[in-house]
Amino acid sequence: MSVELGYALITPYSLFKSRTGGIISRLLSHAKLELVGTRMFVFSNEFLDAYKKVLCPAGMDPAVERAWHDYIDSNLRQGNPYNMVPRCMLLLFRGENAVRHLKEDLIGSFTEQPTGDTVRGTYGDFIRDAAGEIHYFEPAVMTGSDPEMNKEHLRLFSEFALKDGGILTRKMQYSQGKPQTTLIMLKPDNFYRPSRRPGNIIDTFSLTGLRIVGAKLFNMTVAQGEEFYGPLKDIFVKKLQFLVHNVVYSRLHDAFGFSFTEDDADNIAEMFAGRNATCEFNKIVEYMTGVDPDTISEDEKATASNARCLALLYEGVDAIEKVRTVLGATNPAKAEPGTVRSDFGRDLMRNGAHASDSPDNALRERNIIGLTDDSETDSCDIMKIIGDYLK
Numbered sequence: 001m002s003v004e005l006g007y008a009l010i011t012p013y014s015l016f017k018s019r020t021g022g023i024i025s026r027l028l029s030h031a032k033l034e035l036v037g038t039r040m041f042v043f044s045n046e047f048l049d050a051y052k053k054v055l056c057p058a059g060m061d062p063a064v065e066r067a068w069h070d071y072i073d074s075n076l077r078q079g080n081p082y083n084m085v086p087r088c089m090l091l092l093f094r095g096e097n098a099v100r101h102l103k104e105d106l107i108g109s110f111t112e113q114p115t116g117d118t119v120r121g122t123y124g125d126f127i128r129d130a131a132g133e134i135h136y137f138e139p140a141v142m143t144g145s146d147p148e149m150n151k152e153h154l155r156l157f158s159e160f161a162l163k164d165g166g167i168l169t170r171k172m173q174y175s176q177g178k179p180q181t182t183l184i185m186l187k188p189d190n191f192y193r194p195s196r197r198p199g200n201i202i203d204t205f206s207l208t209g210l211r212i213v214g215a216k217l218f219n220m221t222v223a224q225g226e227e228f229y230g231p232l233k234d235i236f237v238k239k240l241q242f243l244v245h246n247v248v249y250s251r252l253h254d255a256f257g258f259s260f261t262e263d264d265a266d267n268i269a270e271m272f273a274g275r276n277a278t279c280e281f282n283k284i285v286e287y288m289t290g291v292d293p294d295t296i297s298e299d300e301k302a303t304a305s306n307a308r309c310l311a312l313l314y315e316g317v318d319a320i321e322k323v324r325t326v327l328g329a330t331n332p333a334k335a336e337p338g339t340v341r342s343d344f345g346r347d348l349m350r351n352g353a354h355a356s357d358s359p360d361n362a363l364r365e366r367n368i369i370g371l372t373d374d375s376e377t378d379s380c381d382i383m384k385i386i387g388d389y390l391k
Helices: 012-016 020-030 045-055 062-076 098-107 119-123 147-159 197-208 222-228 230-239 241-252 262-289 319-327 340-344 359-369 381-390
Strands: 003-010 034-041 088-096 125-128 134-138 179-186 211-219 308-317 353-355
Touching: 003 020, 003 098, 003 147, 003 381, 012 020, 012 062, 012 088, 020 088, 020 098, 020 119, 020 197, 034 381, 045 062, 045 147, 062 134, 088 098, 088 381, 098 119, 098 147, 147 381, 179 197, 179 319, 179 359, 197 308, 197 319, 197 340, 211 381, 222 230, 222 262, 222 359, 230 241, 230 262, 241 262, 308 319, 319 340, 319 353, 340 353
Parallel strands: none
Antiparallel strands: 003 088, 034 088, 034 211, 125 134, 179 308, 179 353, 211 308
């Protein structure tokens, strides 16, 4: 068996109808593959003209081939009849026989009989009359049909990754209000093993009615983690001092032959508040990166990482407030039912997802993880992934 790099391209209509989470749930939970990259695209005519030439394998039913070409022209081009920005989300998967596994076992072929055992069976549509004419065609997800054609598709994605892909902010029109862009980050425990959790969380955020305009799968380094969560360190000094007080008082109030008071515990807690804050801060960094900051040198922090996160940018009017409402309270036990943290959180740290709490913090956090308009110049992550596979 050969290790291959396959892809799933979520179509504009699937994104527009907020089917993204459901599709990702199906792919991540059932694929015997590793998700290695993701990127948003709005394709140029140059890309689509080239993609049409290599999309359909030889011997395909001519009616289906026409349907594919018509679909690309009507749905993936800018200025389409539906008057929607044709956003697509590319997902890259790596593993044994990835192309066949994605195409046959997960995404599936078109069928004229109702079925729900594949992504296309659930989210796609294919209606043909008795004369063989296709009246409705929605693939939901596009993918390579065989390993060699798949390589041609990947070459195109890599070639146009910078020109057509990346951050898609300010491309959509809003009838009321000024749009905001906010960052959501799905935390590492969502990716410890294959599951529906990441897709289900994305599906929950679809309740906001916002649009996904950026996506990046990445390993947060220790240096990024320390900068990202840096503001918490000073907050922890005062906010968590009571925990030190409680431990000190519970263990020492009757340990001596003299009186040990609450004030005595306060004095000791004040002495150790900074060290306790650093300890708690390091626990967060270790959770987000998979590396204990105390075990590596300062020089290693810029590259040290053993944990994956998925960062998504959502755009729309009042985006930050809408996302925070659906996210729920930091403590899952206190979060409103139906929110992300109520349904998927486990504790204060493993609470499903992070979301920016202000426009300034959204921009600061995007800069740290490299998800801004000017964060890419000569290359991007999927170009490297595809390049390594094709060379």
